[in-house]
Amino acid sequence: MQILVVGSGGREHAICAAFERSERVKRIFCANGNAGIAEIAECVPINPTEIARLADFAERNSINMTFIGGEASLALGIADEFQKRGLAVIGPSAAATRLESSKIFAKDFMTRHRVPTAKYANSMSPAAAIAILNNGQFGGPNASVVVKADGLAAGKGVIVAADLAEAIAAINEMVSLVGSEAASQIVLEECLVGHEVSLLMFADGEDFALMPPTRDHKRIGEGDTGPNTGGMGTFTDSSLLSESQLEEIVERIVRPTLRGCISEGYRFRGILFLGLMMIERASGGEAAPMLLEYNVRFGDPETQSILVRLDSDLGDVCDAMVEGRLANEAIEWKPGNSACVVLAAKGYPSNPRTGDVISGVEDARASPDVRIFHSGTARNANGDLITAGGRVLGVTATGDDLNSTLRAAYNGVSKIAWNGMQFRRDIGGQIR
Numbered sequence: 001m002q003i004l005v006v007g008s009g010g011r012e013h014a015i016c017a018a019f020e021r022s023e024r025v026k027r028i029f030c031a032n033g034n035a036g037i038a039e040i041a042e043c044v045p046i047n048p049t050e051i052a053r054l055a056d057f058a059e060r061n062s063i064n065m066t067f068i069g070g071e072a073s074l075a076l077g078i079a080d081e082f083q084k085r086g087l088a089v090i091g092p093s094a095a096a097t098r099l100e101s102s103k104i105f106a107k108d109f110m111t112r113h114r115v116p117t118a119k120y121a122n123s124m125s126p127a128a129a130i131a132i133l134n135n136g137q138f139g140g141p142n143a144s145v146v147v148k149a150d151g152l153a154a155g156k157g158v159i160v161a162a163d164l165a166e167a168i169a170a171i172n173e174m175v176s177l178v179g180s181e182a183a184s185q186i187v188l189e190e191c192l193v194g195h196e197v198s199l200l201m202f203a204d205g206e207d208f209a210l211m212p213p214t215r216d217h218k219r220i221g222e223g224d225t226g227p228n229t230g231g232m233g234t235f236t237d238s239s240l241l242s243e244s245q246l247e248e249i250v251e252r253i254v255r256p257t258l259r260g261c262i263s264e265g266y267r268f269r270g271i272l273f274l275g276l277m278m279i280e281r282a283s284g285g286e287a288a289p290m291l292l293e294y295n296v297r298f299g300d301p302e303t304q305s306i307l308v309r310l311d312s313d314l315g316d317v318c319d320a321m322v323e324g325r326l327a328n329e330a331i332e333w334k335p336g337n338s339a340c341v342v343l344a345a346k347g348y349p350s351n352p353r354t355g356d357v358i359s360g361v362e363d364a365r366a367s368p369d370v371r372i373f374h375s376g377t378a379r380n381a382n383g384d385l386i387t388a389g390g391r392v393l394g395v396t397a398t399g400d401d402l403n404s405t406l407r408a409a410y411n412g413v414s415k416i417a418w419n420g421m422q423f424r425r426d427i428g429g430q431i432r
Contacts, residue, residue: 001315004058005030005041006048006078007069010342010375010394011300015067016041017371018307018314025315029061035385036374048073051081058087065090065318068270071152071297075101079270088322092296095266099257099294103150103157103187106294113260115253117291118146118277119190126171129186133164133171137188141165144191149174151182158228160191192290194279197240198302199249201274202317205267207327208254209317212309212338213240214302220349222426229349230391233427234305235339237402241278242286249276249289257294269321271298304340304373304394309333337405340396341413341427345376345387346420352376352390356418361385364395364412369405371396372412387418402428 001024005015013036019025020040031054033043046053049072058066066082068074068091075097082089098105110117121137123129129147132138138145145167149157157178161167167188174183200211217233220226241249253274261268273295278287298306307314311332320329345352358377365372373396376389395412399405406428413423425432 001025001064002027002062003029003315004044004054004061004063004066005069006054006066006073008032008034008037008048009069009300009389010373010391011298011303012069013037013373013375014303014307014394014396015069015298015314017373018310019067022313022315024313029057029063031057034374034388035377035379036372049076051076051078054078055081055085055087058082059085064088065315065322067091067318069297071097071100071295074296075152088318090270090318090321092268092270093266096261096268096270097296099268100296101152103148103293104185107187109260110291113256115256115291116289118192121188123186123188126174126183126186129171129188130168132188133167138164138190146189146191147171147174148187148189149178149183150185150187151178153178153182154230157182192277192279192292194277194287194290196292197276197278198234198299199241199274199276200298200302200306201254201272202321202326202331203258203268203270203272204321204324204326205262205269206258206324208258208272209326209329209331210246210250211306212236212238212333214305215240216299216302217424217427220344220422220424222424222431227349229344231299231301231342232344232424233339233341234302235337235402235405235428236305236309237337245278245286245289249274253289253291268296270296272296273299273302300375300391301340301342301373301394304371304396305338308338308371308396308398309336334398336398336400337402338396338398339402339405339409339428340373340394341409341423342375342391343393343395343413343416343421343423344391345389346422348390348422352387353420354387354389355380356387356420358385358387358392358416358418360416361393363415367397367408367412369397369399369408370412392418392421406430406432
């Protein structure tokens with residue numbers, strides 16, 4: 001197989017690395033890649049949003065499978081264009097991508113198909129959102145409210161406000177955070193209290209195969225303080241969801257979602273990501289799932305911690321998705337745990353500094369249990385590895401249990417340095 005991966009971050013590095021392990025994959029291209037991806041794939045200077053050029057490249061180079069990493073390409077209809085040309089592609093159509101590209105569409109979809117989610121209100125402008133809050137729809141001045149930009153916002157369009165004054169300030173700030181297009185419309189939600197879990201799956205339109213449950217740490221500071229980021233670290237752990245909770249999620253969320261897509265005229269084929277909040281039931285017992293949001297692709301850094309545990313051939317899994325036979329594909333996962341600790345540039349997330357020389361990567365990945373995935377890296381004129389984005393590296397480890405996994409990951413972190421490097425020391429719940 002010849003593979004094209006579209007994207008340039010740690011997620012795409014992890015996808016390329018999974019394809020590299022396949023005995024069937026002979027050549028990997030990545031558009032447009034980064035310094036780490038360049039070590040295992042041929043980087044192609046085509047922007048992920050240049051849809052026609054990417055399809056032309058796939059045709060000219062006899063690409064057998066294209067895997068779309070990011071949501072921007074999907075929202076622009078890259079999967080539709082590839083399918084129109086008869087090119088095999090992993091990623092949902094532009095119609096199905098609305099589950100992520102519009103928070104308003106997604107919340108209304110959940111309502112139409114009786115997917116459990118938080119109470120919400122859609123507003124067609126920031127001013128309308130403020131009016132809803134002032135009308136008391138979400139309670140008094142001390143009510144906690146979640147403010148979401150409707151459009152794509154690279155993981156930064158959600159603010160959890162402690163009270164209404166903070167929510168109004170968040171609405172006024174949203175345009176500067178994510179841009180006027182993404183924040184032209186606003187979703188307001190009641191703030192659910194519980195434990196967040198991410199559950200991803202491969203989907204072929206009708207059937208699906210679940211991945212190991214993960215937990216993401218979104219805020220920049222330890223103890224979940226400071227502004228939201230694209231993600232500062234993740235870990236996988238089977239104890240995040242019990243078998244009965246998984247069954248409930250499948251019956252109340254996964255199946256209604258896939259059936260809902262079919263009933264509305266589009267099938268969902270690709271990676272479906274459920275952002276869940278597990279909340280206490282009034283009757284007691286195990287926590288109940290509520291859906292916070294859909295993503296329609298692998299998350300970053302969830303991908304790094306998930307794919308290092310994939311024991312099956314990713315090429316085989318992709319074929320099963322494209323051919324609609326996931327129900328017959330036995331996907332195997334390595335036992336134990338995994339974790340990814342993100343190393344970020346000075347000034348991230350508001351104003352990341354680039355160009356700092358990175359040291360210690362070779363030492364960090366000398367351990368057989370550690371893999372370093374590059375997000376925002378490049379090479380300078382001297383060939384030095386330098387920072388080239390907000391999130392720079394994902395130090396990822398596997399182990400027999402969560403504690404040993406986290407020790408391995410943080411041991412890798414300790415070997416890497418650059419001026420202003422920042423990371424959280426409490427990925428997995430303990431300060432290290």
